[in-house]
Amino acid sequence: MSEIAVMNGNFAAATAARLARPEVIAAYPITPQTPVVEYLTQFAAEGNLGSKMSEVESEHSAMSILSGASMAGARCYTATSSQGLALMYEPYFRASTLRLPIVMNIVNREMISPQSVWGGPQDSLTLRDAGWLQIYVEDNQEILDTTIQAFRIAEDQRVLLPINVCYDGFYLSHMTERVEVPTQAQVDGFLPPYIAKHQILDPARPMAIDPLTSGYLVMEYRKKHMAAQAAALGVLAEVDREYESLTGRSWGGAIASYRMEDAEYAVVTMGSVTGACREMIDEKRSRGIRVGLVKIRCLRPFPREAVMRALSTVKGFGVIDRNVSFGWNHGIVYQEVKAALYGADRIVPSVPFIGGLGGEDITMDLVSTACDTMIEAVDAGKTIHEAVWLWSPRKGVKL
Amino acid sequence: MNEAEKEYISPVGEGLYSANTGDWRTQKPEIDQETCSRCGTCLIYCPTSSVRRADGRFIINLSFCKGCGVCAAECPNGCIAMTREAKR
Amino acid sequence: MNALDLLAEREDMISPGISACVGCNVELTLRIVMKVLGPNTVLAIPPGCMGGVGVVGWNKRSGAKVPVFFPLLDNTASMLAGIRLAYDAKGKDANIVAFAGDGATVDAGFQALSGVAERGDRIIYICYDNEGYMNTGYQRSSSTSKGSWTSTTPVSKDGHGGKRQNGKDFPMIMAMHDIPYVATASPAYVPDLIRKVEEAMKVRDGLAYIHVYNPCLTGWGIRAEESISVARLAVKTRYFPLYEARRREFRITVPVPKPLPIENFTSRIKKFSHLGPEAIADLGKLAEDRYAFLQSLCRGKDNNA
Ligand code: SF4
Ligand code: SF4
Numbered sequence: 001m002s003e004i005a006v007m008n009g010n011f012a013a014a015t016a017a018r019l020a021r022p023e024v025i026a027a028y029p030i031t032p033q034t035p036v037v038e039y040l041t042q043f044a045a046e047g048n049l050g051s052k053m054s055e056v057e058s059e060h061s062a063m064s065i066l067s068g069a070s071m072a073g074a075r076c077y078t079a080t081s082s083q084g085l086a087l088m089y090e091p092y093f094r095a096s097t098l099r100l101p102i103v104m105n106i107v108n109r110e111m112i113s114p115q116s117v118w119g120g121p122q123d124s125l126t127l128r129d130a131g132w133l134q135i136y137v138e139d140n141q142e143i144l145d146t147t148i149q150a151f152r153i154a155e156d157q158r159v160l161l162p163i164n165v166c167y168d169g170f171y172l173s174h175m176t177e178r179v180e181v182p183t184q185a186q187v188d189g190f191l192p193p194y195i196a197k198h199q200i201l202d203p204a205r206p207m208a209i210d211p212l213t214s215g216y217l218v219m220e221y222r223k224k225h226m227a228a229q230a231a232a233l234g235v236l237a238e239v240d241r242e243y244e245s246l247t248g249r250s251w252g253g254a255i256a257s258y259r260m261e262d263a264e265y266a267v268v269t270m271g272s273v274t275g276a277c278r279e280m281i282d283e284k285r286s287r288g289i290r291v292g293l294v295k296i297r298c299l300r301p302f303p304r305e306a307v308m309r310a311l312s313t314v315k316g317f318g319v320i321d322r323n324v325s326f327g328w329n330h331g332i333v334y335q336e337v338k339a340a341l342y343g344a345d346r347i348v349p350s351v352p353f354i355g356g357l358g359g360e361d362i363t364m365d366l367v368s369t370a371c372d373t374m375i376e377a378v379d380a381g382k383t384i385h386e387a388v389w390l391w392s393p394r395k396g397v398k399l
Numbered sequence: 400m401n402e403a404e405k406e407y408i409s410p411v412g413e414g415l416y417s418a419n420t421g422d423w424r425t426q427k428p429e430i431d432q433e434t435c436s437r438c439g440t441c442l443i444y445c446p447t448s449s450v451r452r453a454d455g456r457f458i459i460n461l462s463f464c465k466g467c468g469v470c471a472a473e474c475p476n477g478c479i480a481m482t483r484e485a486k487r
Numbered sequence: 488m489n490a491l492d493l494l495a496e497r498e499d500m501i502s503p504g505i506s507a508c509v510g511c512n513v514e515l516t517l518r519i520v521m522k523v524l525g526p527n528t529v530l531a532i533p534p535g536c537m538g539g540v541g542v543v544g545w546n547k548r549s550g551a552k553v554p555v556f557f558p559l560l561d562n563t564a565s566m567l568a569g570i571r572l573a574y575d576a577k578g579k580d581a582n583i584v585a586f587a588g589d590g591a592t593v594d595a596g597f598q599a600l601s602g603v604a605e606r607g608d609r610i611i612y613i614c615y616d617n618e619g620y621m622n623t624g625y626q627r628s629s630s631t632s633k634g635s636w637t638s639t640t641p642v643s644k645d646g647h648g649g650k651r652q653n654g655k656d657f658p659m660i661m662a663m664h665d666i667p668y669v670a671t672a673s674p675a676y677v678p679d680l681i682r683k684v685e686e687a688m689k690v691r692d693g694l695a696y697i698h699v700y701n702p703c704l705t706g707w708g709i710r711a712e713e714s715i716s717v718a719r720l721a722v723k724t725r726y727f728p729l730y731e732a733r734r735r736e737f738r739i740t741v742p743v744p745k746p747l748p749i750e751n752f753t754s755r756i757k758k759f760s761h762l763g764p765e766a767i768a769d770l771g772k773l774a775e776d777r778y779a780f781l782q783s784l785c786r787g788k789d790n791n792a
Binding site for chain 3: 023024026051052054055056057058060061064065066067068069070071072073074090091094200201202203205206207208209210211212213214217
C-alpha cells in the first residue's frame with residue numbers, strides 16, 4: 001500500500017526520482033534545488049538508489065553528462081534552478097533537438113539581477129521555446145505524481161522529448177505538506193524500462209548522431225519535433241488517467257479548471273499561486289460572484305484548444321503572472337493565453353497581472369483585488385493591455 | 400529504400416559518407432618496385448590510408464589518394480615519384 | 488604486433504574519403520588511433536577540423552564505422568562521462584573516446600575535461616593540437632605558440648605583431664590532475680603513438696589523456712609533403728617532447744639528447760616568418776626550459792638525457 005508522509009517539495013521530487021529508477025543522475029547544487037541533490041546522494045548512500053551518479057562541476061556538465069547517457073540509452077534525471085538553468089542552456093536546447101527524454105525538475109527561482117535567490121518561474125519560462133515539455137505544478141503531491149508521470153510522457157515513443165516539472169522555489173521546495181507516496185511495485189508497474197530505439201550509441205549498431213545537416217533536413221526534424229510536442233498533449237492525458245486508476249489521483253492533464261461550470265469570469269493561474277486563488281474564488285462565490293479558475297499545468301506544449309474551450313464561455317478573464325515578458329509589458333502566461341484565443345469565436349476582454357516576483361508574496365488580498373479589477377474591466381467591456389502590478393505598498397518604495 | 404533516405408525523428412546517420420578525394424589530385428605517386436626495400440614507411444605515413452601491403456609488396460590505391468607527396472618525402476630510398484596528374 | 492603490421496592489417500574505421508586538407512597529419516593521426524582502438528569504440532568529434540571534414544558524417548550518413556557523434560565545443564569530456572555511466576549502468580564496455588582539437592580542449596572544453604579528470608571518469612581523451620581554430624580560418628587559441636601569425640593576431644606590413652603570449656603547457660596541466668595516464672605524441676613517431684593509445688586503453692580507473700602535436704599545413708604555412716618532417720622537427724628540437732606520466736610518474740619516451748637548433752623547426756613554418764632572431768631564440772629557450780622541467784620530473788630515470 002502507498003505510504004503517507006510529510007515532506008517538503010524537494011523531498012517529493014527526490015522521492016519521485018528514486019521511485020522512477022533512473023540509470024544515470026548528474027546534478028549540481030544550487031539554491032533552492034540543493035536539497036534535491038543531497039536527498040538523492042543520501043538515498044544512494046543508504047543503498048536505496050541504484051543510479052550511477054555524477055557529482056558534476058557545473059550544470060553545463062550535468063546536462064552534458066545526461067545527454068551522453070541518454071544517447072547511450074539510459075533513463076536520466078536531474079534538477080536545477082535559475083542561474084544553473086541559464087548555464088545549462090546550450091546542452092538544454094540540444095537535448096530536445098536530439099530528442100533525448102531526460103527528466104528535469106526545475107525549482108523555479110527568479111533570474112538575477114538584482115541578486116535574488118527566491119522563487120519565480122522566470123528561469124524556465126524564458127526557455128519555453130527550447131523544445132522541452134514543461135509542466136508547472138501547485139503542491140508537493142503534484143510534484144511527486146507529475147515527476148513520476150514525466151518519465152512515462154518523455155519516454156513514450158510518440159513523444160521522445162525531454163521534460164521539465166517546475167515548482168516554486170521555497171513556497172514548495174522548502175514547505176512541508178502531506179504527500180501520499182506510491183509503492184515501488186506500483187511505480188515499477190506504471191513505468192517500464194526505457195528502451196532507446198530512435199538513436200543509440202552502440203558499437204553493435206554503429207551510427208552517427210548529429211552529422212552535419214542541410215537546411216531542408218533541419219526543417220524536417222523541426223517539423224517532427226513540433227508534431228511530437230503536439231502528441232505529448234494526448235499522452236499526458238492518457239498517462240494522467242492511468243495514474244488515476246493506480247493511485248486515485250488525477251491532476252486534470254494539461255489544464256485544471258475549478259468552479260468554471262457556470263462561471264462568468266475566470267482567473268488564470270500557473271504554479272503555487274493557484275492555492276491562494278482557489279480560496280479567493282470560494283470567497284467570491286460565497287458572495288454570489290460567478291468566477292472560476294483555470295490552472296495551466298502544461299505550458300509546453302501549450303494546450304491551445306483546452307484553454308480556448310475553458311475561456312470561450314466567460315465574459316472575460318484575468319491572468320496572474322509571476323514573471324515578465326520584456327517588450328510586451330505583461331507576463332508570459334498572459335501572452336500565451338491570448339495567442340490561444342485567437343481562434344475563438346468571440347474575443348472577450350482580459351486583464352494581465354504581474355506579481356510575486358523574486359519570491360514576493362501574492363497574498364489573498366492581492367489576488368482578491370486582482371479579481372475585482374478584472375471584473376470591473378470586463379463589465380466595462382474593456383481589455384487592459386499593460387500589466388496591472390500586484391504588490392503591497394512598502395514604506396519609501398515606489399512602483 | 401536507400402539508407403540515406405531513411406526516416407529518422409532525430410539527426411542520425413547510417414551508412415558511410417565518402418568525399419571523392421581522389422578527384423583532388425594534381426600529382427600522383429608511383430612506387431618503383433625495383434628499388435623499393437619493402438620497409439612500409441609510406442604505408443605508415445599516408446594520411447589517407449591509400450598504401451596497401453599485398454604479398455609483401457607496397458602498392459598505392461589511388462581511389463582516395465590526394466596526391467600530397469608525403470609518401471614520396473618520407474620514403475627512405477627515394478623510390479616514390481610524384482608525377483603530374485593528367486587533366487580529368 | 489609491430490606498428491607496420493597493425494596498420495597494414497587492421498581495418499580503417501574512418502570513411503576513406505574525408506575532406507581534410509591535402510597531406511593533413513591530423514587525418515593520419517585519426518586513422519592510426521582508430522585502427523588501434525578498433526570497432527568497439529564510441530567516438531566523439533567536437534566542432535573543429537575533423538568534424539568539419541565529415542568524420543561525423545553528412546546528411547543521414549556517417550563518416551565512421553563506429554558510433555560517432557558531435558559533442559558541443561565545450562562539453563566533450565562530460566558527454567563521454569555520461570556515456571560511460573550509461574554503459575556501467577547497463578553492464579556494457581567499450582572504448583569511450585574523444586578526438587578533439589585544441590580549441591575544444593584547452594579553451595572552451597577545459598572545465599568539462601578538468602571535471603572528468605578530477606572525478607575519475609573512465610574515458611580516453613585525445614587532443615589534436617594544431618595551435619588554433621583552423622577549421623574557421625586559423626584564429627588563435629590558448630595553445631598557439633608565441634609570435635605566431637594568426638587571423639586574430641595579425642602581422643603588420645613592417646613585420647610587427649603575432650601572438651604575444653606563450654601557449655599553455657597543456658599536457659603538463661593535465662598531468663597535474665594526477666590522472667592515471669597522460670602522454671604526448673606526434674604523427675611522426677607512429678610506434679610511440681600506437682603504444683600510447685594501447686596504454687590508454689588499459690586504464691581502468693579514470694581519464695587517459697593524450698596530447699598530439701599536429702603542425703597545420705594550411706594554417707601555419709607548411710608544404711604538404713613536409714607534413715611529417717615538420718612534426719618530427721618539433722620533437723627533435725625539444726619544442727614538443729614526447730613523454731608519458733602515470734599519476735606523477737614521468738618518463739620521456741623519445742629522449743632528445745642532442746637537440747637540433749630551433750630554427751630547423753621554425754624556418755619551415757610561415758607563421759613564424761616575420762620573427763627576428765631574438766623572438767626565435769625565445770622559442771628555443773622556452774623549449775629548453777620546458778624540457779629541463781620535464782627532466783626534473785623524471786627523477787633519476789635513465790632517460791634524463
Ligand atoms: S600522395 Fe599522399 S595520399 Fe597519396 S598515397 Fe602518397 S601519402 Fe597517400
Ligand atoms: S617507403 Fe619507399 S622503400 Fe619503403 S615501402 Fe614505401 S616505397 Fe618502398
